[in-house]
Amino acid sequence: IFRTVSGVAIDKDQACVAIMDVPDQPGIAARITQALCEENIVIDMIMQSFHPTIGLNNITFTVNDSDLDQTINSLSALKDELRAREVLADPDIAKVSLIGAGLVGQPTIPAKLFGVLGANGINIKMISSSEMKITCVVARQQADRAAALIHQAFELDAVCDTRA
Amino acid sequence: IFRTVSGVAIDKDQACVAIMDVPDQPGIAARITQALCEENIVIDMIMQSFHPTIGLNNITFTVNDSDLDQTINSLSALKDELRAREVLADPDIAKVSLIGAGLVGQPTIPAKLFGVLGANGINIKMISSSEMKITCVVARQQADRAAALIHQAFELDAVCDTRA
Numbered sequence A, B: 001i002f003r004t005v006s007g008v009a010i011d012k013d014q015a016c017v018a019i020m021d022v023p024d025q026p027g028i029a030a031r032i033t034q035a036l037c038e039e040n041i042v043i044d045m046i047m048q049s050f051h052p053t054i055g056l057n058n059i060t061f062t063v064n065d066s067d068l069d070q071t072i073n074s075l076s077a078l079k080d081e082l083r084a085r086e087v088l089a090d091p092d093i094a095k096v097s098l099i100g101a102g103l104v105g106q107p108t109i110p111a112k113l114f115g116v117l118g119a120n121g122i123n124i125k126m127i128s129s130s131e132m133k134i135t136c137v138v139a140r141q142q143a144d145r146a147a148a149l150i151h152q153a154f155e156l157d158a159v160c161d162t163r164a
């Protein structure tokens, strides 16, 4: 595959939410996603990584702004059932994504992406990556500027506003 | 887009690593990825989500097994420079990924994926998702069984061992 960056996408209609310190045991992720599924809440950018405490974990994801209140309610009910510590939410976000193919195979790509934001004082709130997309979550009012800087750094022709 | 699940992929040649409690300020993600880039370390599944403490964050990613020692050394040197708390690593992992298109738009898909693992006692160590791939990180010796269960649950024809 010719490794290439093809575009930048922005999504300003989402919010981040997380349930913190859930038991790190089989069935927990299932329970949480089942509860959200029953409420027809569409989730994206699901993230679960290292937790400093063995036996606990955090699960983060994004939802449409319009679903945030319902999501927080649903997770708060689960929090008691699972004895999780808390539910966190950040509505002030935008996803700014580098789109391409084979993005993973070249270490220069994430370094350059995070580098252009860092050099311009834009704080990266969250990160998620795959071979075809590296998403940086930034404050909503930083999204357009972040996208323009990335566009310029990677010499791209267009910035598309999509739900990517 | 017709929302469809098309396959399951397994990658048993990677390890997870994280740098914990880095300052949540512009330029930090850049500094970390730049250091790894200079050592020609290929990184995937970059994750940064919520941290319970404002002003701190954790960055997690995966590397090839063969790069793990070098990665830990590189991050440990950075840890002092950035005053991060610690570097964590888990070599006992495999990525088991559901592959498809439009995976995000249907809440039943993640619920079913995590559900089949949970119902079979397989602990999900980490999760990363995009429209085209939902990756569950499990213990390496659970990978084949996890993939077979997912394959069955989604009625798929083939399980491919790829570096996906």
Ligand SMILES: C[C@@H](O)[C@H](N)C(=O)O
Residues within 6 Å of the ligand: A022, A023, A024, A025, A026, A027, A028, A029, A030, A048, A057, A058, B118, B122, B123, B124, B125
């Ligand atoms: C935390 C959650 O992902 C749990 N480890 C599970 O397997 O469901």
Ligand SMILES: C[C@@H](O)[C@H](N)C(=O)O
Residues within 6 Å of the ligand: A118, A122, A123, A124, A125, B022, B023, B024, B025, B026, B027, B028, B029, B030, B048, B057, B058
């Ligand atoms: C933690 C790290 O991602 C930091 N927020 C940055 O923007 O670089």
